[in-house]
Amino acid sequence: EVRLVESGGVVVQRGGSLRLSCAASGFTFVDFAMHWVRQTPGKGLEWVALISWDGGVTFYADSVKGRFTVSRDQDDNSLSLQMNSLRPEDAALYYCVKDIGSSWYTFDSWGQGTLVTVSS
Amino acid sequence: QSALTQPASVSGSPGQSITISCTGTNSDVGGYNFVSWYQQHPDKVPKLLIYAVSKRPPGVSDRFSGSKSGNTASLTISGLQTEDEADYFCNSYTSTTTLVVFGGGTRLTVL
Numbered sequence: 001e002v003r004l005v006e007s008g009g010v011v012v013q014r015g016g017s018l019r020l021s022c023a024a025s026g027f028t029f030v031d032f033a034m035h036w037v038r039q040t041p042g043k044g045l046e047w048v049a050l051i052s053w054d055g056g057v058t059f060y061a062d063s064v065k066g067r068f069t070v071s072r073d074q075d076d077n078s079l080s081l082q083m084n085s086l087r088p089e090d091a092a093l094y095y096c097v098k099d100i101g102s103s104w105y106t107f108d109s110w111g112q113g114t115l116v117t118v119s120s
Numbered sequence: 121q122s123a124l125t126q127p128a129s130v131s132g133s134p135g136q137s138i139t140i141s142c143t144g145t146n147s148d149v150g151g152y153n154f155v156s157w158y159q160q161h162p163d164k165v166p167k168l169l170i171y172a173v174s175k176r177p178p179g180v181s182d183r184f185s186g187s188k189s190g191n192t193a194s195l196t197i198s199g200l201q202t203e204d205e206a207d208y209f210c211n212s213y214t215s216t217t218t219l220v221v222f223g224g225g226t227r228l229t230v231l
Contacts, residue, residue, distance in 0.1 A: 095166075
């Protein structure tokens with residue numbers, strides 16, 4: 001069974017930094033691209049970042065480009081999201097998500113999420 | 121404002137069929153067959169229902185089906201059940217600078 005467990009969500013001040021982590025298990029981590037997707041009550045779901053199976057390719061949503069960095073540790077089966085220059089609009093529940101494998105645009109397993117709050 | 125447009129809410133009675141639309145542009149829904157649909161119950165994580173426009177992952181009921189015409193994708197739920205009451209989101213690949221876009225979500229009420 002696929003298991004994705006996020007951690008690192010806290011209250012952070014505007015302009016601050018935060019690193020989210022995701023521990024993956026139950027599948028061959030090195031075979032799949034991974035994503036971060038966030039959700040807010042008012043804005044629904046928003047895709048944030050993608051990292052390819054080998055870490056060699058990354059993509060970001062326009063809203064976080066230049067501020068967020070996604071990375072993965074193949075030895076540790078973990079995914080990370082370094083978030084800098086945080087803004088109030090970055091406040092959300094952040095999900096670690098596994099790609100289906102046949103494309104980079106379909107999310108077939110989701111963690112429970114970790115909550116990021118940005119205070120102004 | 122979400123990149124893909126979904127109705128805010130739809131409703132139906134048990135046993136009926138309903139369809140939820142997801143409208144985009146030639147840069148996303150209309151140009152590629154990378155549309156997916158997700159179901160999210162309150163306080164639960166999203167669940168993949170449909171991918172590549174019309175494919176169902178293992179374990180998803182065949183009451184859920186997907187299709188696409190032009191720039192609009194659709195999710196049809198047949199034989200509505202009370203447990204289908206949830207939020208439904210679509211997403212698509214986009215050739216714009218952002219790789220993936222979501223719809224704003226549709227709240228399904230089973231009356």
